[in-house]
Amino acid sequence: MKKSVTVSVNEKKLSAIEMYLEQKNTTLAAELEKYVDQLYGKVVPQNVRDFIDMMSDRKPARKQKITAPAETEKLSEQ
Template sequence: MKKSVTVNVNEKKLSAIEMYLEQKNTTLAAELEKYVDQLYGKVVPQNVRDFIDMMSAKKPARKPKNLAPDESEKQSEQ
């Protein structure tokens, strides 16, 4: 899951950044994502990153669809 972050930037500075990034065939969003990844690697301890990677690799457990009546209900009806 990704979250959004809002940053206030001077309009003229933002316009200049976007113009020069376009000349380099990239976007502000792409550059910010790279920087966030670098910052994450620099600030978050390795063991925490490993744990987060391990938890993200796990598939969330899904509840099986129970189409048939529950076995306990069948036994209580007898």
């Protein structure tokens, strides 16, 4: 799941950033995503990153089918 972050930036500075990034065929969102990845690698300990990777790669657990009490009794009688 991704979350959004809102940052306040001076309008003229933002316009200049976007203009020069466009000349480099990139976007502010792309650059910020790269920076967040770098910051994540720098700040978050490796063992925590490994754990997060492991949890995100894992498929969600399947819900077990709940059997009705009568069915459970029939199974236990057999």
